[in-house]
Amino acid sequence: MKSKANFKGHPLHPILVSFPIAFLIGTLIFDVLGLVYDRNNFYTTAMYLEIAGIGFALLAAVPGIIDYIFVIPPKSSAKKRGATHGLINITMVIIFSVALLLRQKGDASFMIIIGLEIAGVILLSIAGWLGGTLVFRNQIGVDIRYAHAGKWKEEYINNADGEIDVASIDELKVNQMKLIHIKGKRIVVCRTEKGYAAFDDHCTHRGGSLAGGAMICGTVQCPWHGSQFDVHSGTVVAGPANKNISVYPVKETDKLVYLILS
Ligand code: FES
Known part of the structure; x- marks a missing residue:
């Protein structure tokens, strides 16, 4: 079904989710690099990536919620999958936000922050898997055009x-x-x-x-x-x-x- 949150027919949610995925995985990578090489600029990069990742995750949620409410058919297996996808993402954003808060307070063990980020990346991957299933199997956001079907009405x-x-x-x-x-x-x-x-x-x-x-x-x-x-x-x-x-x-x-x- 065609996405309700789209730009010229292209669904916005799958475009926007690329950013938090890249930024939040990048956060973990740069924190691990900081730990391995003991360099502050890696930690600083990780912090900015974490802020950007959380911000873009919240932005990507907007078209995702619109499509969840208006596009995914009610009382369907995809509705349950969409709800699980959303809840896992909310948990993931909370975990990264806690990690960011602890980092800025500076009074928590750095291993706790890395542990939270590992948990966040695992949740991010599971949510991404479910999101992929919603698109590739349930065809949410797909604008099907078989012969003589005309435009989506x-x-x-x-x-x-x-x-x-x-x-x-x-x-x-x-x-x-x-x-x-x-x-x-x-x-x-x-x-x-x-x-x-x-x-x-x-x-x-x-x-x-x-x-x-x-x-x-x-x-x-x-x-x-x-x-x-x-x-x-x-x-x-x-x-x-x-x-x-x-x-x-x-x-x-x-x-x-x-x-x-x-
Ligand atoms: S939901 Fe229609 S065939 Fe399975």
Whole structure:
């Protein structure tokens, strides 16, 4: 699914995390060098790297939180993974901040500071691993463009009931989808060779976003493990999912497409 915190379509979180990773690992390296060669300028470099690393970690957290809230599908395995990723990173930043504080007070054993930084780098690596899984397996922030899919389409609709205008009749091409956020639900409106259809944006296997998958010939494929569903009936075409998705009635007029919510 396309990132909400992006610059010209490029997700900002993966770009920004490179800085704290480099700076905080650099902190540990320069402190170890300072210890080995007993040179103050290595310690000074480590201190500045630590300040920059903590600052950039906080900055990188902003687009990360935005994508966690608005992009990772709710009630999914990726939501849990995203929460773990965030908590580990918060702990890591606290550990490096304590190390920085002790360094500036100057009354703690330097081995304690190095120990904290080693723990911080271990947590940083685990969080980075989980972040990689969120991108490379769960495709968070990935803007998928299969043939005829067109550009990513998403709309928030407030306070609507009954027949809700969700698209103009020619807004979507055949095989294109649009994600609608309405009344706390995520519903995908799509166009197939048979006309428009609407279904829940929630794969019944592990909660993958079907809007982030691919659709062809009236069948949508989940991007996480490949389950397929008929978009008109909601029935499972291929597993691992074994439960149908919910579908919603739609009405087409010569100008508009309506989603019917009871
Ligand atoms: S979440 Fe596993 S196939 Fe959709």
